[in-house]
Amino acid sequence: MAVLVFGVAFVGARIHAPGHAKGKAKPLGAPSSFERAVKRSVAQGGQIAPAVQPPPVASSTS
């Protein structure tokens, strides 16, 4: 009797609330933009200002 009641209740619950659509599970992972932000960036600006003295050294192609 208990099994019958349980079975009816179970089927009723499934009909009443079938649950969400189950898609293929996707692995959790940080977005690539986040990874790029926290990864050491090799492209970071330096600090410059107008020159005030005759330069002792030059920057050029080599």
Place this chain on the structure above:
Amino acid sequence: MSADPIHRFRAMGCDVAVAGADPAAVAAVLERWEDAFSLFRPESELSRVNRSPARALAVSRFFSSTLEVALDVAAETDGLVDPTLCSRWREVVLCGRLLSRPPGLALDLNGVVKSLAVDEAVATLDGPGFVSVGGDLAVRGPVDVALPAGGAIRVVAGGLATSGTASRGSHLVDAATGLSCDSRWEQVTASGATCLAADVAAKAGFLLGERGPEWLDERGIPGRFVGVNGEVVENDRWAGATRAVQECT
């Protein structure tokens, strides 16, 4: 800048200028890098790696850490600065000290070696000074630096590097085509948090042509571009940094 004398010598095929440091100590640093990565030295580790027919081989920690930087640079620049020079940098796999790449795929680490050597050399300074190798430099304390096509800039911190075709012809290769780059720029100078950052930015800015100034601005990198027709273009970051003091005076 300090009143230390400037020591000048040749290393890595370039003119070197050093202030505030023992030139012998700097020369030793540069020699170690050249000994490991010069393609002109048959017994350098890089030359031996390129000659090896093995698909996978063990490399030194020095080599693996440098190659890791080169691969990071390739990723950061979407392949513009590429250690394979032919857009195949994704085929190079590094796992610790184990290097795997298709046999015959040669590596060229010139895109990062000189600037990394400069960054290591400037770390030997105890006080204010600078190390410049072939015009790519890093500073400790402010240093005024002459620029291509005239003018000068004060490097307050970090590094400054220039890339282009002016002195040795077209030595930059467009990784997408494998051919010498035909850019609208003759020289590009960039300011970076390190000499490596500056050098990578200057190369990328040069290779990107018209998009160079904007690409550097998007990353907060000051850049100055000298066109093949002699025009000088400063991106917003460069212009802002050099104009700020003038507006206050």
